[in-house]
Structures are given as structure tokens and as C-alpha cells.
Amino acid sequence: MPIYFTKFFQGRIGQLFRMVGDHRGRLFFAVVAMVVVAATQVAIPFVLKHVLDDIFVNKDVRMLNLIPLGVVVLFLIRGTAMYYQAYLMKYVGEKIVMRLRNRLYDRIQDLPLSFFYKEKTGSLMARITHDVSIVREMISDAMTGVLKDAVMILGLAGYIYSQDWKLAIAATVVLPIAFYPITEFGRRIRRYSTGYQAAMADLSAFLYETFAGNKIVKAFGMEAWEKKRFAQKSADLFRHQMKQVFVRALSSPVMDFLGGLGIAFIIWFGGHQVISGTQTVGTFTSFIAAALLLYDPVRRLSKFNNTIQQGMAATDRVFDIIEHSSDIKQADHPISVPDGPHRVTFENVSFAYDADETVLKDIRMDVRPGEILALVGASGGGKTTLVNIIPRFIDVTQGKILIDGMDIRRLSLDSLRRQIAIVTQEPILFNDSVRNNIAYGNQAASDAEIEAAAKAAYAHDFVVNFPDGFNTLVGELGERLSGGEKQRLCIARALLKDAPILILDEATSSLDSESEQLVQKALENLMHGRTTFVIAHRLSTVRYADRIVVIDAGRIVEEGTHQKLLGRQGAYYNLCRIQSSRDMAISG
Ligand SMILES: Nc1ncnc2c1ncn2[C@@H]1O[C@H](COP(=O)(O)OP(=O)(O)OP(=O)(O)O)[C@@H](O)[C@H]1O
Numbered sequence: 001m002p003i004y005f006t007k008f009f010q011g012r013i014g015q016l017f018r019m020v021g022d023h024r025g026r027l028f029f030a031v032v033a034m035v036v037v038a039a040t041q042v043a044i045p046f047v048l049k050h051v052l053d054d055i056f057v058n059k060d061v062r063m064l065n066l067i068p069l070g071v072v073v074l075f076l077i078r079g080t081a082m083y084y085q086a087y088l089m090k091y092v093g094e095k096i097v098m099r100l101r102n103r104l105y106d107r108i109q110d111l112p113l114s115f116f117y118k119e120k121t122g123s124l125m126a127r128i129t130h131d132v133s134i135v136r137e138m139i140s141d142a143m144t145g146v147l148k149d150a151v152m153i154l155g156l157a158g159y160i161y162s163q164d165w166k167l168a169i170a171a172t173v174v175l176p177i178a179f180y181p182i183t184e185f186g187r188r189i190r191r192y193s194t195g196y197q198a199a200m201a202d203l204s205a206f207l208y209e210t211f212a213g214n215k216i217v218k219a220f221g222m223e224a225w226e227k228k229r230f231a232q233k234s235a236d237l238f239r240h241q242m243k244q245v246f247v248r249a250l251s252s253p254v255m256d257f258l259g260g261l262g263i264a265f266i267i268w269f270g271g272h273q274v275i276s277g278t279q280t281v282g283t284f285t286s287f288i289a290a291a292l293l294l295y296d297p298v299r300r301l302s303k304f305n306n307t308i309q310q311g312m313a314a315t316d317r318v319f320d321i322i323e324h325s326s327d328i329k330q331a332d333h334p335i336s337v338p339d340g341p342h343r344v345t346f347e348n349v350s351f352a353y354d355a356d357e358t359v360l361k362d363i364r365m366d367v368r369p370g371e372i373l374a375l376v377g378a379s380g381g382g383k384t385t386l387v388n389i390i391p392r393f394i395d396v397t398q399g400k401i402l403i404d405g406m407d408i409r410r411l412s413l414d415s416l417r418r419q420i421a422i423v424t425q426e427p428i429l430f431n432d433s434v435r436n437n438i439a440y441g442n443q444a445a446s447d448a449e450i451e452a453a454a455k456a457a458y459a460h461d462f463v464v465n466f467p468d469g470f471n472t473l474v475g476e477l478g479e480r481l482s483g484g485e486k487q488r489l490c491i492a493r494a495l496l497k498d499a500p501i502l503i504l505d506e507a508t509s510s511l512d513s514e515s516e517q518l519v520q521k522a523l524e525n526l527m528h529g530r531t532t533f534v535i536a537h538r539l540s541t542v543r544y545a546d547r548i549v550v551i552d553a554g555r556i557v558e559e560g561t562h563q564k565l566l567g568r569q570g571a572y573y574n575l576c577r578i579q580s581s582r583d584m585a586i587s588g
């Protein structure tokens, strides 16, 4: 037993209990109120006994006035206590759920990108919304219910034992029998609930995808197909829910029947005593009333146990994420990187998303402070992967990356990422104003700075033409903007960050040739004095680079200046030839 309890309190439920403990003050008053409610409950059979024995049998007129007055006072006290008990308990429950929700969100935000590659967005959302709310039910309904009922059971049991212990033993003989169905129902509920939550997460993931990607659903006329898929998932959820409904629906009558058995036993046993004259009618009736009142909370224990089991399943799902270890670990004594142009060195770097497929193989590169390095090569070659390792979105599988001679894994993540401004391959904006999107990560930026960044990224002209200018909302993920507009805002955002390492992954790919040339000039000005990684498919945009590195199937196959590589007539020369002949075909 003690081992069981130690485990219990070290485990996830234990953590939850410790959170409950943080609200001792309110909890204490709630328990006091609960005891008062239970005490008034116990007082009911006591009053009944006096009504029967003093008013009806002894015809005591003084009692006839006193007892109704007592009942009014009793119910007034009971009502007040009920209010405080319910309010305070819910308060504690909701507060813990809020803290749990925040802990979950904080944890998810801190998890590395590799975690998001594996988990579905919708399913993560379901953990924060749905699973946490099941934990809430467990804390604010079941736990408080169990506490209240336990107090009530103790009180009522005490009362019936004090009245007639023999009869009391007869009344509680069914309790051990009730133990088996309670645990069995609980076990099943826990299993079914886990299945239900998984099905719910699956449904949420499906919803997220088909709503976010609705344009494609419409474009390919897949509405009927998606409706069918949804109906299937919905039916799946229904099936999982019905399994729980079955257990819940069964648990109530089974417990009821056991209660009935107990009552029948009391009537038979107590009836004998009344007939033989060893018991008064009043005592016997109050005994029956107490027993009836007692069976109610006992019966509810099964229901609460079901809710608790369901809550434990949800707690497991929530803590699975909270305790998820991050594979991007910060060093014990992280070093802060000073500002300034940095040297970035790749030493025999290899990387694999999945163990069986190496995406980067033995990359060796030394990028001088302030050097502009262009990465080119066939699609899927590993260019984006390569630059994702620099801010530690992912960690090398082998080898290391050094910044000014220091392994990036020894640096503080925060300071490392502060050194890097990045324009990612997919432009991602948030549903906020243009201004706040440009100032993302740099909240202290002045309006003048924001406008300067917008001008440098050639975004200023189109922004001022919006009806609300810099206050225009860009829509979810920037959906209200054109591809080129989005890209220019992303560039402005990176420019405003003003970091010594610049990563541009196809930053100008959505622009027309004219805008591209303009933005290109702005970027070139900006690259001065910064260590820059530029990825581009359009080779004409990287000619100016200090060095061009050709990546193919995860390896560096060639490197040098534009002129040198052309002279070698190798991979780069071939890429250029294919592109220029394509451009010729268009112009000719
Ligand atoms: N999150 C991921 N999980 C597993 N594999 C991935 C992931 N992202 C990319 N890959 C794989 O890694 C390889 C390299 O992808 P990467 O995005 O680095 O290529 P790229 O050179 O940037 O291509 P592109 O020029 O088309 O952008 C591809 O084969 C791709 O399928």
C-alpha cells in the first residue's frame, strides 16, 4: 500500500494533486463547507426521527413549532454551504485546468520542429481543448464529488451505527459486493476513453487539414469525398462514445440494484425487530431514511470513479506532451554569442530525418564572416535542410557546426537565434496588422524603422495603397495577400531583425522579374558585412555571390565563384545551360 501511494504521488496524477495542493486556502474552506453540507444531510434522518416520535407518537405541541423552524434554519445553512462548496471547488478546478493548459502550450512551444513534423496540428489542438477539459471534469466534478460523498458516507454510516449497530452491519453487507462492479466499470471506461480521445484527436486533425486546405478540396471537386471521410470519422467517434455510454448506463442500474438489495435486507431484518418490539417505528424509519441517503453517495462513487478513470486517461495524454523530452537540448552552461559578423563552419555534417535515409552527407564548408554563400542544386537536394541546422531547428546527426569556432550546441538557443534573420521558403505571416507582422520579434521597433524595412523590401508602395495602410490585417497566415506581397513582408521582417547571419531560402521566388531585380538590389546592399546564405533556383540571382555551392543528393558536388564554375563546365555549368536555354525559349 505505501509503495502504491508513493508511486501515485510521484506519477502524473501526483503532479496534478500537487497542483491542487497549491490552492490549500480555498480548498480548506471548500472542505469546511462540504462538511457542513454533509452534516445537514445527516441531520435529515435525525429530524425525521423526532417528527415521528415526538410529534406523531408523543403529540408534543412545543416540538410541533420548534421542528419546522429548525428545518428552515437547517436548509438555510445547507444552501449557503452548498454555494461556497460548489463555487470554491469549481474555482480550484478551473484554475488548475488553466495552469495545465498553459503548461501544455508552453511545452509545445518549446518543443523542436522535429516534434511538429511528427504530430498533427489538429491533434495537438485537441489536446489543449478537448483532453484538458476532461481533466477539468475529473478535478472539479469527480474529485469534489468524491470528497463530498466520502464525508457524507462517513457521517451517515456513523449515524446508522449509533442507532442500531446490528442493523447497520446488515445494511452495509452489500458494500463489498459493490466493489467489484465499481472497479470493473472504471477499468473499462479508462480504456474506452483513451480510444475516444484518440478518435477525437484524429477528427480534429482532419478538420484542420480540410478547412485550411479547403481551396484544394474545391479545386479538385473533392467535397463529397471529404464529407464521406468525415462521416466515417464521425461514426468512429460515435462508436467509441457508445462504448462509454454502455458502461455508464449499465453502472447506474447495477449499483441501484445492489442498493435495493441492501434496503430489502434492512426492511426484512428491521421489520422483525419492530414486530418483536425491540425497535421503535421512529428509529426504524429514520434508519431506513439514513440508509436510503447513504446508498445515493455510494452509488455515485461508481459514477465518479468512471469520470476519474476517464480523467486519468486524459491526464496521461496531456502529460505525454508535457514530459516529452526535447531532442534539441540546451547546454548546461550555455554561452551567449556576442553580436558581430560570424564565421560559420560545417565540419563533416550529416543529417537524417529518419534513420534509414541520410539527407545531408559529410558537408564541409567554412563560411568567412561577411561572406555571401549561394546554395544551388536540384530540388530535394537538401538545401533547406542544410540551412535549418544553423538555427538548430534540427540538430546534426553527425559532425558539427561551429560559429566563430564554438559548437552551436554549446551556445544558448536564444542568443544563437538572435544572431540569425531568416526568410523561409514558405512565406508565413500571422493574422495581425502589416506593421505587427514586420515588427514580429522586434516589438520595440519604431514606425520609422518599420517603414524603412518595408521600403528596403519594396513593400512600402503596396502597403500604403491598402485602405488601412500598415494597419491592414493580413488574414490567417497572410491569406489576403498575393504571393509576392507576402514574400516582401517576410523580407521586411527579416531586414528589421538586423542580424549578423542572414538566411534567404528562395526569398524572391514569387516576384516578377522587375520586382525581383529591385528587391535583389536591396538585399545585396543588406548582405554587406553579414554572413549570408542564399538559396535560389533562378541562378541569375546568385551570380554576385562570393562563392556558389552546388548541392546534389545531400552532397557538395562543386564550389567556387560563378566565373570559375562556368569555366569548369561541370554541374553548375549544366544547370546554367538548362536555365538559359529555357529562358531563351521563352524570349524567342
Ligand atoms: N520534415 C521532413 N521529414 C522527412 N523528410 C524530409 C523533411 N523535410 C524534407 N525532407 C526530405 O529531405 C530531402 C531534402 O529536402 P530539402 O527541403 O532540404 O530540399 P531542398 O534542396 O530545399 O529542395 P527545394 O529546392 O525543392 O526546396 C527531400 O528528399 C525531402 O523529401
Ligand SMILES: [Mg+2]
Residues within 6 Å of the ligand: 383, 384, 385, 425, 505
Ligand atoms: Mg528548399
